[in-house]
Amino acid sequence: MIRYQNTKAIASGFLSGLGGLITLPVTLPANIISVLYVQVRMIAAIAYLRGYDLKSDQVKTFVYVALTGNSAAEVLKNTGIKIGQKIMTSYIKNKLPFAVLKKINQKVGFRLVAKTGTKAPIVLTKAVPVIGGVVGGASDGISTYIIAKTAKKLFV
Template structure:
């Protein structure tokens, strides 16, 4: 006899993990006609002495692209997931992920650090990274250094990643579009949010600017004993 609740949770986790992997690929390498976050950020920064001006341009450009239905739908078709989500929704997730990664990069955050990557994903879902990380005993004061990352048990990093995956599925799935997922994982029905529209990109941008403040040379991180 199988444990049905566990099966449902595992199915939801599978979708969340796949979405996390796809969005981080967008941040790292880009997808389709889009370059990755670092390349995009540096290309825009080359036109300005002040990185904050480059960030404003990136936010403006991304908002316009998110509002262009055909373009966004085309991007969404480039993501492969265990459960099909509508192309316009996954297209918005792609653009929002690149946006957050670009802001973090221009402000000095290392997109190779696992907790920075987790924070990017949480932000893409519209969440507050510090609040989520604090649930796992991690207090981020400023920069996440390599030494600090090594102090965090891999199990904790994986748990944070799983939480980010759940948040992304809840935000970027709609009640109508997740019929297949809801049948597979009925428990997700009460978690799934409404349709993500272009205005949400503005929310993501504001959260990103707060979550990734400009860093200086003496930045550090506090990591509490994680349980």
């Protein structure tokens, strides 16, 4: 399932960068939205397959935390949550206070905005036809793979 989702992200990145500078204003937002959609569905599927209730506020919050990829540990550490298999399971399955969930969601929001802002060199490379497709596909594939690894760690 993870490989299949990763392939979808790579295809989206490749196709969005294929047109070059002329199509960039349309394909860049479409690429960001489609890759985020694929990644969120993949994380939710991992959580569901591991027995978590997707309607729970805690699970929804940790789905967004997994979207931050390698920064997930730092986001949770900044909110006072320690990462460990048994500890994470208890945090996700038990009710966390609303204030903690709100704080986590704020940190995740800032990370995701910063994450899209750091893609400037990739966007510049997408301005070159065909090469932009290869770079976009590789970038989206790598980020989706990292997010999948993070989701597997969070949803034990």
